[in-house]
Amino acid sequence: MNNQGNVVAAEHKFVTESDLDLIRSVQNGDKRAYNILYQEYIGQVYGLCYRLTGEKMLAEDAAQEVFIQLWRKISNFKGDSKFSTWLHTVTSNITISYLRKQKGWMQKMFNLEDSVAMNEPAEESVGKVDLESYVVKLPERARIVFVLHAIEGYRHEEIAQMTNMAVGSSKAQFHRAKQLLKEWMGYE
Amino acid sequence: MSSRSFEQDLDKQLAKLGREKQPERDLWQGIDYALANEPNQHVETIRRPVLGNKLYLVAATVVMFAWMGWFSFNQQTEKLIGSELVAALSEQHEQQKNALLVSYEQQTALTENWQQQLEDLDQAADAVKAALKNEPNNIPLLKMLQNVHHQQISLIERVHAPKWSHI
Incomplete structure (x- = not known):
């Protein structure tokens, strides 16, 4: 799709019997099963990490963090929802928290948050x-x-809860994102 | 172009976006390494992590150096102001950083780019120190310098002896 890597279109994964078996094995501490689960879901996890962080290296670190924490927390998955939906929530929360730790102070100190010009395509x-x-x-x-x-x-x-921002701010940021995309896509 | 056609185009582009993207390097190695240091964490979450002897020694050394650094730093900085304080802060940080790097010398880091990140933070510290030359008593700048130092120490610890947080 672009020069950043291979984006693969994928269908939404439901919790199939084989997925459930795999997850149960991981919940019982089977690291080989965990490697299979990793191979199956790394594309989704990394894809989301990349879009949230906007940087390849940060996305790699965040994806590793997700799979390290997932190993400890997979027992919280009870199988009553799609595994991929649960995993996306886990990934979003961990990546946002990771970004906050990595970039928070830099942005506060140097006010980089609003500097669109640096990255403008x-x-x-x-x-x-x-x-x-x-x-x-x-x-x-x-x-x-x-x-x-x-x-x-x-x-x-939900975004407001995940990011500790007000609902109004979330809506305002969404509007801002769309305005920038509109401009960059040649509509203004 | 109208706003409506932008919305339609955006919806079209969003529908075309794939959900998956493969990383360019193998991330499993780092994950596997981290999990090897945390056996059975997912099964017995209440039990405290079992540290290997080596890791315990490293942790103890880190605590000792941090305590020694903090103790001597407190004694030194009580009387220091301005550029002397900046110099003392930098020196104390360098000692602590070097001690940490020595303690982790034999240990493989979890990420490959941590040294680059460390250098980036070095550059950030240099920029703050350059600003402090003009305003050596600027408290926000001094706090910023301490913050950069703290980020460096956290980075070294995180890539060598991570403390996994909760989801």
């Missing part, structure tokens, strides 16, 4: 669009809200 003509490359260049808060709302389907109320 070249404007494209309408019809020639690589949305993902634009999304990762959005300012951090606008990017996180856009990814969680427009791509992952969370409501602003």
